[in-house]
Amino acid sequence: MLIPTLYQHAQEDSSNSSAEALPELFRKDAPLKVRLQYSNKSLKRDTNDSTYLQSMIWFSDGELWDSLPADLRARGNFRRKTCYFAPLKIRIKRSKSSSTPFQGSEKLKMVLPCQLDRNTGDYVLREYLAYKIFERLAPFHFKTRLAEVTLIEDKGRREVTHEFYGFLIEDMDHLCKRYEGQEVKRLIHPLQQDDLASAQNDLFEFMIANTDFSTTQQHNQKLLFVKKRIIPLPYDFDMSGLVNAPYAAVTNIQNLEGSITQVTDRIYKGYERDTALLQNVRRDFLQKRPEILSELEALETYFQDPLQYREAYEFLESFFSILEDEKKFERQVLNRLRSR
Structure with a gap:
């Protein structure tokens, strides 16, 4: 038939898309712990498709923490203008990612909450859910990973710490390689x-x-x-x-x-x-x-x-x-x- x-x-x-082809980052369901530090104002004002901020990403996929240099930029014109937190594009050098969860995932998107409201992270969970649902329904899909994010925001001489859920999305180049x-x-x-x-x-x-x-x-x-x-x-x-x-x-x-x-x-x-x-x-x-x-x-x-x-x-x-x-x-x- x-x-x-x-x-x-x-x-x-x-x-x-075998288990071997799937980067380590997306082989687990438990949230990845991530720490970031940057100026939110600079990120939205000074980055574009070709201009990134040099920063670091701290991460823990268990009990121990590690860190990597990372380049960050804001993405999404609407959210950049409308939201307090812009979603991110993250680049990590392949030479630095070896033996880390980011090996094979050197280019990523990260979705963050839009505003500072108390329950704003729930909207992130609901968008993450949409990706997980499509993963169940269709054999071809983007892989995602939930993240517990601590963002240290540089505001002039002050630092303001935010904690919320976000999630990582694999890059299209990685998806093509996987399939x-x-x-x-x-x-x-x-x-x-x-x-x-x-x-x-x-x-x-x-x-x-x-x-x-x-x-x-x-x-x-x-x-x-x-x-x-x-x-x-x-x-x-x-x-x-x-x-x-x-x-x-x-x-x-x-x-x-x-x-x-x-x-x-x-x-x-x-x-x-x-x-x-x-x-x-x-x-x-x-x-x-x-x-x-x-x-x-x-x-x-x-x-x-x-x-x-x-x-x-x-x-x-x-x-x-x-x-x-x-x-x-x-x-x-x-x-x-x-x-x-």
Whole structure:
């Protein structure tokens, strides 16, 4: 049969990402302890795609602490302007990373909380959860690692210490090496992208109620070419309804028929695919419901506000209620497939 064959093919392809190919940093689930020190003001003002601050990163993957020189820069135009803490791009020299958890992961992204609010770290946990969910749903995905971050902020003659959760994301170059593929840097129309991977990607974005992406313009999407297939890879989920950050807003990256007024509203943005394929992806998501909820349950002890945890749980459950209902799935997904 066509559909099981497609799923078997995807699982065989994902076997390229063996435990041996996975950098040590991403082989553990326990949070990595990280200490950073820099001027937040300088980071946002003085760094860009090619200009970095020279700094250090202190880390502990057990009881002992170690350190490495690291180059840091701010990333993300929106968060740089809107947030107190900008997310980071981290570079570590390969010659310095040997025999450390960063060996094989010399380029990384780090997601930090946006503001100084007491429960701001809970939004980071919810975005981290989105990555972990997609890891359960699709064979091709970015690896992440939760981090307990201590940031010593240089403010003139003072030092201010902040403690919160963040997480690390593998670089696209590392992902390509892991899957023995290569990045496609030109625009490829979604209907030329792999059907199964596209359906998984689109239904996942619907699950987390994310509108801040475009498979047409490759906004918050990367493309991986592996075994003659073009695979979309989603990232950056802070604008999604699952995260429901205070600054999040519905985006107009693609014009959509039907209006939504808040980020927790779901609207399907996927293109036309074979109905049997979409139904099979739907069943696969439902079968993986316990695994998906287990990813959230594993984070429960890290949440500062129990209401944030409960909100995330109920939000995921509301998605599965759509999948379980034939009429809702037809109305909200099958009847909304895009041809252009």
